[in-house]
Amino acid sequence: MPPMKRPLKKTQPVVNKNKKLHSEDDGCGKKTTRENIINAASIVFSNFPYYAASIRMIGKEAKIDHPLINYYFPTKAALFEEVLRTTIEVYYQANIQWFEGLSALGPEKGFSLYVDRLIDFALNHPKPMRIIALNLVQARQSDIIPGYQLLQQFFLDAMQTFIRSVPVKGADFDIQRLTTNFNTMAINYLGASDYYAGILGMESQSPEYLKWVKDSLTCIILPWLKQLLEDGETDNRGAG
Amino acid sequence: MPPMKRPLKKTQPVVNKNKKLHSEDDGCGKKTTRENIINAASIVFSNFPYYAASIRMIGKEAKIDHPLINYYFPTKAALFEEVLRTTIEVYYQANIQWFEGLSALGPEKGFSLYVDRLIDFALNHPKPMRIIALNLVQARQSDIIPGYQLLQQFFLDAMQTFIRSVPVKGADFDIQRLTTNFNTMAINYLGASDYYAGILGMESQSPEYLKWVKDSLTCIILPWLKQLLEDGETDNRGAG
DNA sequence: CAAGTTTTTTTACGATCGTTAAATTCACTT
């Protein structure tokens, strides 16, 4: 379990020097301290925006003394970036799977199943969408939030996955618009569900609200998806 | 210019006791210290999320010593709430005006003009939409961000203005969905324009990006608006 | 001008932040 530190540190452990690291094969449920920290940090960072979250909160969540966090991560920003990276990777891999077996179902059923899978993911893994939603707006050119490039990449990755998974033939411009609009609404309605459900007078995890989200995504996105699919239908439908 | 303080403060000025306050009639360009503070705070709060913004930043922006802020506002939270209230009020009043003279134009031209006015407002007054976008996601039940009720109210007010200004006859449920989707996209694309423009490879204030925003709003919302208008067209079209 | 009040500045307190460094405990080899 070699932690990475920034240079010029006296007690730094000098990673991967000549130790046979056997951390990748543990297999059993035992979690490393590093994973424990990342997990706790993802909880804190999904409930508090970056500057409201603190290292001490994360330490308490992980049931460790907070300076230990600096032993595994040189700075708070580095930890946040790591959480962001992991979070986006989890979402990215899940997103790929949501497209599986959709092409045989046609637009309506395919879209419906995709949204069901998305909502199911958001229910079982609420952290990724919350972290993204919490920090997305602040990700500008200026370095207010660390790792804003990762947040930018999130949308671009989602678009590429869509293009690879769905046999659309429309203009790139239209595909970009479709995926951006879809993901914007998904991140907002599922990542900030407390807010929107509150507006609608619902509970954020209620079937009522989840149905509202699905219906909204469907009625707004599906017509454009069908149009994009029709353009490419004659060429390679059912492929991929 | 009597400031309001929280109780139990020795130096508190005891507001509105027997002073003839003549602050509402000044008319001339001279701004009061209180207005100066609110203006500076709106700048800071539109560029930094609540916990990243500091009283000292606001003092520097207002070119005053920061403790003076506490003379006019008991706490940072109170100042933020005041900024939020003012900001939302400005947006609310502007929103009412954007509907003026639209009913005679028909759905397409009316919607187009409304969006033009909205985008024009966002360009000339970028602070309101940025403040709302920056703090919207964090506005949950818990008191992470002060004044979250105001942020909830923002969407509800916008919906009521829409209902009063446009002769729609659809179900409340559909109207609610339409306005929520519209405002969600508007707040995101205009309040977090740096982020979305970055994704699209554009500049956030470029005509290219603003056209993208308008086209997206139009292609997604307009069909549903037309449908809602058709339902009520036979009854009272052109009214209001 | 003098007295009193309001506004602004100066100074500083207590809390919390991220981070560092030293002390301590733990795991493991010899």
Place this chain on the structure above:
DNA sequence: AAGTGAATTTAACGATCGTAAAAAAACTTG
């Protein structure tokens, strides 16, 4: 069992935060 290096805890530093209190300045009113 002793020694060694990694992991963890303890303690603390410097910075910044929001806020309070007192001092100073500016203004109002006799």
